[in-house]
Amino acid sequence: MKKICLILIGILSFISAANSATVVATVNGNPITDIDITSRVELMNKQGKISSVNRKLALQNIIDDYIKINHAAMFNVKPTDKDADKELKHMNMGNLSESVRSMARLAIRADISWGVITARTIVPTIKIDDSDIMAEKTDLIIERGLPLELTMLRLTDVPSDIKLSKPKNCDDAIKIVENAGGYPQKITAMQYELSDEIRSEIADLPILTWSKPQNGTVFLICKETKTKEYQNLDEIIKQNAVYKKASVVADQQLKQLRRKAVIIINDERYK
Numbered sequence: 001m002k003k004i005c006l007i008l009i010g011i012l013s014f015i016s017a018a019n020s021a022t023v024v025a026t027v028n029g030n031p032i033t034d035i036d037i038t039s040r041v042e043l044m045n046k047q048g049k050i051s052s053v054n055r056k057l058a059l060q061n062i063i064d065d066y067i068k069i070n071h072a073a074m075f076n077v078k079p080t081d082k083d084a085d086k087e088l089k090h091m092n093m094g095n096l097s098e099s100v101r102s103m104a105r106l107a108i109r110a111d112i113s114w115g116v117i118t119a120r121t122i123v124p125t126i127k128i129d130d131s132d133i134m135a136e137k138t139d140l141i142i143e144r145g146l147p148l149e150l151t152m153l154r155l156t157d158v159p160s161d162i163k164l165s166k167p168k169n170c171d172d173a174i175k176i177v178e179n180a181g182g183y184p185q186k187i188t189a190m191q192y193e194l195s196d197e198i199r200s201e202i203a204d205l206p207i208l209t210w211s212k213p214q215n216g217t218v219f220l221i222c223k224e225t226k227t228k229e230y231q232n233l234d235e236i237i238k239q240n241a242v243y244k245k246a247s248v249v250a251d252q253q254l255k256q257l258r259r260k261a262v263i264i265i266n267d268e269r270y271k
Helices: 002-020 034-046 056-072 081-090 098-125 128-142 168-177 195-204 233-260
Strands: 024-025 030-033 148-155 185-190 218-226 261-267
Touching: 024 034, 024 056, 024 233, 030 034, 030 218, 034 098, 056 098, 056 261, 098 233, 128 233, 148 168, 148 195, 168 185, 168 218, 195 218
Parallel strands: none
Antiparallel strands: 024 030, 024 261, 148 185, 148 218
16 A cells, blocks of 8 residues: 555656646747746846746746847857856856756856847947937936046035135135035045936036036036046947947847747747
8 A cells, every 4th residue: 555655646746747847838949848937037036037927027038048049059159058157156146956057047148149149240230420429428427427536515505596606726616615604515436426316417517617506405526537447438438339229229130030930838828
């Protein structure tokens, strides 16, 4: 009797394992199982990408990974699991279960493949003009801040009709404020370290020019010191503008590849 029970338990375990590995979908002949989706969701959670529709999103991401890898292989771009493991180590994500590691490898191989294809086949075709450069520079200044060290004054609790004379230098500006009964805050910091609010206030502010009062606050930039990174700023802005346009084209190309791919969804829950 005990032997029969053990056999039944073994059969039930086999059936359970088979069901858990049900093929949910295929993309160009590559099977995607329920276990793959569960593992991808776990990986997404570890990356902080938590969503109420994570399983559908996970399936779509896996489909895209296979499409990217398959397309890149046509150009002889074939990153390996060893390449992926190096990246996982760099990301401090070495202690993953085997199933999650498998999905992480797939995702990284796809990212490497798509990055190479974008650089080789799309970036060389991208043309940018002055408006693209200006837009990227504006984004850099407002969203991230330039690699500049700023020495600036900040006045708070000032009336909207305050009138301050133009200073000759920072020390002169401090005296002007103190003579008016104010208490200026002197700040030295990298522009990208400043808050978004402050960066937007000083984005186009000339040196030694008071800003217009906003919410009782006035700024003055005493001086700007260009860092080593700033010396390559024009090239950085140009590269960013090119890759931003290239990313849009790459997304459009991926949509076209999805339409051409043979994708079969076997589970109604994912349709």
